[in-house]
Amino acid sequence: MLTYLLAVLAACANATSSVLQRKAGRRVPQGENLSLRLIGSLLHQPVWFGGIFAVTVGFLLQAAALGNGQLSVVEPILVLELPFTLLLATRAFHMRLHLREWGAAIAMSAGLAGLLYSLSPAGGKPEDVRWYGWVIGIGVNLAFVAGMTAWGRRGPAGRGPRSGQGSAHQAAVLAVGAGAAFGLTAALIKGMTNVFPQGMATLMTSWELYAMIAAGVGAMFLVQSAMNAGRLVAAQPGLTLTDPIVSILWGVFVFREQVRTGWYLGLMAAGGVVIVGAVIVLARSPLLSAESGQQEQPQEDPAGSAAHGRNGLCHATACRSPASPGRPRDASGAASSTRPAGRPGRAWP
Numbered sequence: 445m446l447t448y449l450l451a452v453l454a455a456c457a458n459a460t461s462s463v464l465q466r467k468a469g470r471r472v473p474q475g476e477n478l479s480l481r482l483i484g485s486l487l488h489q490p491v492w493f494g495g496i497f498a499v500t501v502g503f504l505l506q507a508a509a510l511g512n513g514q515l516s517v518v519e520p521i522l523v524l525e526l527p528f529t530l531l532l533a534t535r536a537f538h539m540r541l542h543l544r545e546w547g548a549a550i551a552m553s554a555g556l557a558g559l560l561y562s563l564s565p566a567g568g569k570p571e572d573v574r575w576y577g578w579v580i581g582i583g584v585n586l587a588f589v590a591g592m593t594a595w596g597r598r599g600p601a602g603r604g605p606r607s608g609q610g611s612a613h614q615a616a617v618l619a620v621g622a623g624a625a626f627g628l629t630a631a632l633i634k635g636m637t638n639v640f641p642q643g644m645a646t647l648m649t650s651w652e653l654y655a656m657i658a659a660g661v662g663a664m665f666l667v668q669s670a671m672n673a674g675r676l677v678a679a680q681p682g683l684t685l686t687d688p689i690v691s692i693l694w695g696v697f698v699f700r701e702q703v704r705t706g707w708y709l710g711l712m713a714a715g716g717v718v719i720v721g722a723v724i725v726l727a728r729s730p731l732l733s734a735e736s737g738q739q740e741q742p743q744e745d746p747a748g749s750a751a752h753g754r755n756g757l758c759h760a761t762a763c764r765s766p767a768s769p770g771r772p773r774d775a776s777g778a779a780s781s782t783r784p785a786g787r788p789g790r791a792w793p
Contacts (some may be wrong), residue, residue, distance in 0.1 A: 447513030451521035457502030459528035464495030516565040519691030548725040555718030562712035568701030592621030615674025619682035625663035627690025632656035
């Protein structure tokens with residue numbers, strides 16, 4: 445029971461991080477995507493530090509859950525991050541949940557319960573994994589992440605400051621890559637569980653620790669880029685689903701966690717389909733898509749706005765009124781007393 449509780453709390457922390465990082469990312473130019481300039485800009489956003497603190501708490505809770513349970517149990521529970529994200533979005537974007545969101549959240553919970561029941565993983569010892577198992581698993585995982593990153597760099601927000609706006613497609617691709625990187629991070633955390641009891645000295649000299657740090661940093665960088673490239677509605681589904689899928693593959697094929705077979709496979713598939721459907725419904729919720737309308741816009745000069753108000757004919761110093769095209773007017777619309785040079789005493793026609 446402790447494993448389930450810790451995993452649910454980790455999902456809550458991750459949801460908090462997603463909302464806070466998106467609020468910070470939409471204030472940063474999208475031309476800085478997939479570059480170190482993005483991190484430099486985010487360092488000037490106080491809300492970003494709140495997101496980093498939340499994801500750190502989520503990481504610690506996830507590590508504690510993995511220390512007590514199987515990878516194939518802990519990671520699927522993290523899909524609850526999406527409904528938790530919606531709940532937080534209602535506060536951040538001043539909306540409220542409707543029947544479709546509540547129904548999808550309930551369906552997701554039921555699908556998750558069916559999936560965990562059908563999996564019922566047991567066994568799986570990280571210390572029994574051979575070195576070549578780690579090499580093959582990490583290599584395949586990194587290749588997938590690299591492929592998603594390369595695909596994301598082809599999007600408009602990955603081409604430098606001249607590229608302009610990002611795209612939902614790019615946000616989704618980068619989020620899938622980030623989710624896969626988080627799945628690798630979870631596998632490395634699980635691999636460290638056999639190192640913890642051996643003391644701090646052994647932990648600090650273990651390769652799993654530094655590989656986990658590198659994978660986690662890379663995953664965080666991809667998350668920042670995904671949140672900056674597009675809306676939360678585009679990034680969240682890939683981030684939510686890819687992490688548990690990759691983790692289950694690690695648990696079954698690398699750590700040799702035993703799962704049920706036979707007719708349980710049908711229940712497993714049904715639970716997975718329900719979860720995917722619920723994620724699609726929740727991800728397309730107006731609560732996530734509407735936040736794009738709250739993008740922060742640069743402040744305009746009120747005088748300049750007024751000056752451009754008449755069919756585009758007005759300027760900062762003078763304006764020609766449509767009613768009197770020959771008489772120049774100032775920015776307030778009042779007639780100007782300016783007279784042509786060298787012709788004193790004669791009214792301007």
